[in-house]
Amino acid sequence: MIHRILFGLVALLALASTPAVALDVVATSPSMGALVEAVAGSRAKLTVLAGQNQDLHTLQAKPTMMHALRGADLVVAIGAELEVGWLPVAIQGAANPKILPGTNGYFEAAAQVPLLDAGAAADRAMGDVHPVGNPHVNTDPVRMATIARALADRLALIDSAGASQYRRGADAFAAEVDRRVQRWRGQLSGAPGVVLYHRDAVYLLDRFGVPLLGIIESIPGVPPTGRQISTLTSELKGRSGIIIHAPYQSPKAPKSLAGSLGWRVVQLPMEPPEGADGDGYLSHIGRWVDTIAGAR
Amino acid sequence: MHKSLLQGALVGALLIPTAALPASDAEITELKSMLKDMKADYEQRIQALENRLADAEREAARQHEEAARSKPMTANVVRPAPTPAKSTGGFGALTSGSAFNPQISVILDGNYYHDGIDGEGSVLVGEAFQPSLGGHGHGDEHGHGEEGHAHGAADNGFNFREAEIAFSATVDPYFDAAMYLAVDGDGEVELEEGYFQTRSLPYGLKVKGGKFLSDFGYINKQHPHQWDFVDQNLPYLNLLGDHGLQDTGLQLTWLPDLPVYTLFGVEALQGDQEIFGFTLDGDEQAELGLDDTDDGPRLWTAFAKISPDLGEKHALQIGLSYAHNTQHQTAYTREFELEGDEHGHEEDHEEEEHGHDEGHDLEQEHMHALLDGGLEGDADLWGIDLVYKYDAGGAYGKGNFKFQAEYLRSIRDTKFRSANIIDEETDEILDIDSSLIGSKRKFTTDGLYAQAIYGFAPRWTAGIRYDVLGLTNEVSGVDSGDFGSSDRWTLDVTWNLSEFSRLRAQYAHNDILVSADERERFDAFYLQFLMSLGTHGAHVF
Numbered sequence: 001m002i003h004r005i006l007f008g009l010v011a012l013l014a015l016a017s018t019p020a021v022a023l024d025v026v027a028t029s030p031s032m033g034a035l036v037e038a039v040a041g042s043r044a045k046l047t048v049l050a051g052q053n054q055d056l057h058t059l060q061a062k063p064t065m066m067h068a069l070r071g072a073d074l075v076v077a078i079g080a081e082l083e084v085g086w087l088p089v090a091i092q093g094a095a096n097p098k099i100l101p102g103t104n105g106y107f108e109a110a111a112q113v114p115l116l117d118a119g120a121a122a123d124r125a126m127g128d129v130h131p132v133g134n135p136h137v138n139t140d141p142v143r144m145a146t147i148a149r150a151l152a153d154r155l156a157l158i159d160s161a162g163a164s165q166y167r168r169g170a171d172a173f174a175a176e177v178d179r180r181v182q183r184w185r186g187q188l189s190g191a192p193g194v195v196l197y198h199r200d201a202v203y204l205l206d207r208f209g210v211p212l213l214g215i216i217e218s219i220p221g222v223p224p225t226g227r228q229i230s231t232l233t234s235e236l237k238g239r240s241g242i243i244i245h246a247p248y249q250s251p252k253a254p255k256s257l258a259g260s261l262g263w264r265v266v267q268l269p270m271e272p273p274e275g276a277d278g279d280g281y282l283s284h285i286g287r288w289v290d291t292i293a294g295a296r
Numbered sequence: 297m298h299k300s301l302l303q304g305a306l307v308g309a310l311l312i313p314t315a316a317l318p319a320s321d322a323e324i325t326e327l328k329s330m331l332k333d334m335k336a337d338y339e340q341r342i343q344a345l346e347n348r349l350a351d352a353e354r355e356a357a358r359q360h361e362e363a364a365r366s367k368p369m370t371a372n373v374v375r376p377a378p379t380p381a382k383s384t385g386g387f388g389a390l391t392s393g394s395a396f397n398p399q400i401s402v403i404l405d406g407n408y409y410h411d412g413i414d415g416e417g418s419v420l421v422g423e424a425f426q427p428s429l430g431g432h433g434h435g436d437e438h439g440h441g442e443e444g445h446a447h448g449a450a451d452n453g454f455n456f457r458e459a460e461i462a463f464s465a466t467v468d469p470y471f472d473a474a475m476y477l478a479v480d481g482d483g484e485v486e487l488e489e490g491y492f493q494t495r496s497l498p499y500g501l502k503v504k505g506g507k508f509l510s511d512f513g514y515i516n517k518q519h520p521h522q523w524d525f526v527d528q529n530l531p532y533l534n535l536l537g538d539h540g541l542q543d544t545g546l547q548l549t550w551l552p553d554l555p556v557y558t559l560f561g562v563e564a565l566q567g568d569q570e571i572f573g574f575t576l577d578g579d580e581q582a583e584l585g586l587d588d589t590d591d592g593p594r595l596w597t598a599f600a601k602i603s604p605d606l607g608e609k610h611a612l613q614i615g616l617s618y619a620h621n622t623q624h625q626t627a628y629t630r631e632f633e634l635e636g637d638e639h640g641h642e643e644d645h646e647e648e649e650h651g652h653d654e655g656h657d658l659e660q661e662h663m664h665a666l667l668d669g670g671l672e673g674d675a676d677l678w679g680i681d682l683v684y685k686y687d688a689g690g691a692y693g694k695g696n697f698k699f700q701a702e703y704l705r706s707i708r709d710t711k712f713r714s715a716n717i718i719d720e721e722t723d724e725i726l727d728i729d730s731s732l733i734g735s736k737r738k739f740t741t742d743g744l745y746a747q748a749i750y751g752f753a754p755r756w757t758a759g760i761r762y763d764v765l766g767l768t769n770e771v772s773g774v775d776s777g778d779f780g781s782s783d784r785w786t787l788d789v790t791w792n793l794s795e796f797s798r799l800r801a802q803y804a805h806n807d808i809l810v811s812a813d814e815r816e817r818f819d820a821f822y823l824q825f826l827m828s829l830g831t832h833g834a835h836v837f
Contacts, residue, residue: 016511027320040593049610050608051608051689054608054687054689055689058692058693058835059687059835060611060685060835060837061834061835061836061837062603062611062685062834062837063557063559063601063603063611063837064557064603064604064605064611066551066557067551067556067557067603067605070500070551070553071553077313077389079389079390080390081389081390081391081392083831084391084832084833085795085832085833085835086834086835088389088833088834089835089836089837092472092493093551094551095497095500095501095502095550095551096500097495097496097497097498099388100495101387101388102387102388102389103387104387105546106387106388106389108388108389110390111387111388111389111390115390124796127794128794128795128796128832130392130765131392132390132391132392133390134388139514142351146348168756175340178343178344178347181347206649221795222793222794223691223692223754223755247689248689248690248691249691250690250691250692250694251752261400
C-alpha cells in the first residue's frame with residue numbers, strides 16, 4: 001500500500017516537473033504547425049488554422065480562427081501574401097495586439113529566407129501573382145531548417161526561459177533535415193522531372209535540381225484551357241516525367257495530360273497531415289521525393 | 297581542422313586532473329570514446345554549416361543572375377529588395393503593397409436589367425407596402441431616400457450601378473482606418489464608409505468611429521459587390537432602406553476569452569435614417585406640432601455573435617441584434633367626414649369657397665377635408681441571423697455550400713401629437729380633433745430571407761433565395777389594420793472567372809404589395825459584372 005502511495009506521489013511529481021505550457025501558438029497550416037512542434041515541443045499549446053487538404057489561397061476568415069488568435073502569443077504564417085485573403089482579416093477580428101504584423105508575435109516563414117520567382121511583374125493578366133516572390137517555401141526542407149532556427153530565435157525573444165529548448169529543437173530539426181537531404185539528393189539525382197499544377201512545389205524541385213517540365217495552371221488562379229494543355233502535350237511528347245497535383249486542384253486537366261503522354265498522375269497533399277511534428281513534415285516531403293524519384 | 301585540434305587539446309587539459317590519478321584501462325577507453333564522439337559531433341556541425349553556406353552562396357548567385365536577366369517592359373514592375381526580410385527584421389508581413397500608400401481597390405459593378413413593368417420593378421421592390429409608410433408619410437420618406445444614390449435602382453437596359461473605391465491603411469500603432477467611396481453612373485460620389493478602428497486595446501476590445509455600416513445582423517455590413525445576389529433582400533430594403541444601417545457614430549466590440557467565439561458589441565449612432573427612426577423636416581415638424589429632431593446619438597444598437605467550432609470544413613455563426621432609435625416621426629393623413637356642428641361650420645366654409653370654385657357640388661367639397669396628424673415615438677428593430685458554410689475542398693470552390701438566413705422585426709411605436717382637420721385646398725386649419733391626441737399608433741412589420749449558394753462546378757455557383765416582407769404587417773391603435781405580405785423567389789448563377797472578376801445572371805419572380813389592396817406581380821432579370829482592381833480582396837466571413 002505504502003508503495004502504491006509512494007508511486008503515486010512520484011508520478012505526480014514527475015507530472016508536475018514536465019515543462020509547463022508557456023506559449024499559445026497559432027500556425028496557419030500543418031507544415032507551420034510541424035515546425036512549431038519541432039522547435040517548441042511541449043512548451044507551446046499549438047492550434048493549426050487550416051487542414052491538410054485546404055487551399056491556403058482561397059480559405060475564408062472564419063470566426064473560429066479569430067477565436068484561436070484571440071489569446072495567441074505568436075502566429076506562424078507561411079507569408080508572402082499566401083494567406084492574404086484571410087489571415088489579415090482573422091488577425092484584425094481577433095482583437096489581439098500581440099500578434100499584429102510588425103510585432104514579436106507575428107512570424108512569416110517567407111520573410112526569413114530568400115524567395116524564388118521574386119520581382120515578377122505585378123500584372124493581374126498573369127493571374128493571382130505574388131510579386132514579392134513565390135510563397136510556397138514550406139516545400140523546401142532546407143529552407144524550413146533555416147526557418148526553424150529563425151523561429152527558435154523568435155520564440156526565445158517571447159519566452160526567454162525556453163530559449164535553450166527552442167534552439168535545441170531547431171538544431172535537432174536542422175540536423176535531421178541534413179541527414180535526409182543527403183539521402184534524397186542521391187534518390188533524386190537524374191529524376192526526369194515533374195509537371196506541377198501550380199507553382200507550389202518549385203522550391204522542392206529547385207532544391208534537388210529536379211527539372212520542372214511544365215505548369216498546368218499557367219496563369220495562377222485560372223483553370224487551364226484545352227489549348228494550354230495541348231501545347232504542353234506537344235512540348236513534352238516523347239519525354240518521361242510525372243504529373244503531381246494537390247487534392248484541391250482539379251484532376252481533370254492532369255489526367256488528360258497524363259493520358260496523352262502516357263505518364264503517371266499522382267495526387268499529393270501540399271501539407272503534412274494535421275498534428276505532424278518535425279518528423280511528420282519530413283516524412284511528408286519523403287512522400288514527394290519517393291513519388292518524384294519513382295518517375296523514371 | 298585547426299579548431300577541432302584546439303578543442304581536443306582543451307578537453308584534454310580539462311581531463312588532466314582525472315587522468316593524473318591512476319586510471320584503469322576501462323576508464324581510458326571510455327574517455328577515448330567520449331573524445332571520439334565529441335569530435336564526430338563537432339565535425340557534423342561544421343559539415344552542416346558548410347552545407348548552409350554553400351546553399352546561401354547558391355541562392356545569392358541565383359538572385360544575382362535573376363536580377364541581371366532583362367525584364368519585360370511594364371509600367372508596374374515591383375522590384376523588392378533581394379532580402380525583404382532584412383528591412384523589417386523579419387517581423388512584418390511581406391507585401392506587394394507599396395510602402396506607406398494605403399491599400400487601394402476599385403470595384404466596378406454594372407448590369408443589364410429588364411422587368412415586365414417598364415423598369416419600375418427595381419424601385420418597387422424597395423417600396424413594398426407597410427402601414428407605417430402609408431398615406432402622407434409614404435411619399436415624404438421615399439422622397440428622402442431617393443435623394444441619395446439608390447443601390448438597387450435600375451432602368452430597363454444597361455445600368456452602371458457603382459464604382460466602389462476603397463482605401464485602407466494602418467495609421468499608426470494605435471489605429472487602422474478605411475474609406476469607401478461609391479461613384480454612381482452619373483458620377484455622383486457618396487461616402488459609404490470612413491472610419492478608424494483601434495489596434496491595440498487590451499482584453500479583446502475594439503473601438504470603431506466614423507461613418508460605417510453597422511454590425512447589426514449579418515448582411516448589413518456587406519457592400520453590394522459582396523452580396524450573393526445582385527440586389528438586396530426585401531426585409532433590409534424595406535425596413536432599413538437602400539443603405540441599410542449606415543450611420544455615423546461609435547462602436548465598441550468585445551471578444552471575451554471564452555471557450556467559444558462570442559463577440560459582443562454596442563453602437564451609438566447619429567440616427568439619420570431613411571426609414572428606421574425617420575424624422576420629418578423642420579417645416580413639417582412645425583406644421584404638425586412635432587418636436588425638432590433630437591440631438592444625436594439617437595440610434596443605439598447591441599449585438600452578439602456566436603460561432604461554435606465545427607471543424608475545418610464547417611463554419612456556423614448565429615447572431616442576435618437589437619436596434620433602438622429614440623425618435624421616430626411620421627405623418628398621418630386621412631379623409632375626414634364632417635358631422636354635426638363641425639359639418640355646419642364646414643358648410644359655411646365651403647359656401648365661401650364655392651364662389652371661387654364653381655362646378656363642384658357640396659358632396660365633392662366634403663371630400664376635401666383632411667385629418668392631418670403628426671405622430672412621434674420611437675422605433676425598435678430585432679434581428680436574428682444564421683450563416684452556415686461548408687468548405688468541400690474542391691477545385692475553385694466546387695462543392696462549397698453556404699446557407700444564410702435572417703429575420704427582422706420592426707416595431708415603430710408612436711402617439712399622436714397633433715390632429716388637425718384641414719381644408720385640403722387652402723391648408724387652413726379648420727379644427728383640431730383633440731380626442732386623438734395622445735392616442736397610440738403602433739406599426740409592426742417583419743420579414744425574413746433565406747438563401748443558399750452551391751458551387752456546382754469549379755468556379756460556378758448557383759443560388760436560390762426566398763425573401764418576404766410583412767409576415768406580420770399591421771398597425772394597432774387608431775385606424776388599425778392588418779395587411780398582406782410581399783414576397784419574391786430569386787435564382788442566380790455566378791461565374792467567378794478568377795479571384796478578381798465575376799459575372800452573374802439572376803432571375804426573380806416578384807409579388808409585391810404596392811398598396812393596401814393592390815399587388816404587382818412581375819419578373820425581373822439581371823446580368824451583372826463585378827470587376828475588382830487593385831489589392832487582393834479579403835475573404836471575410
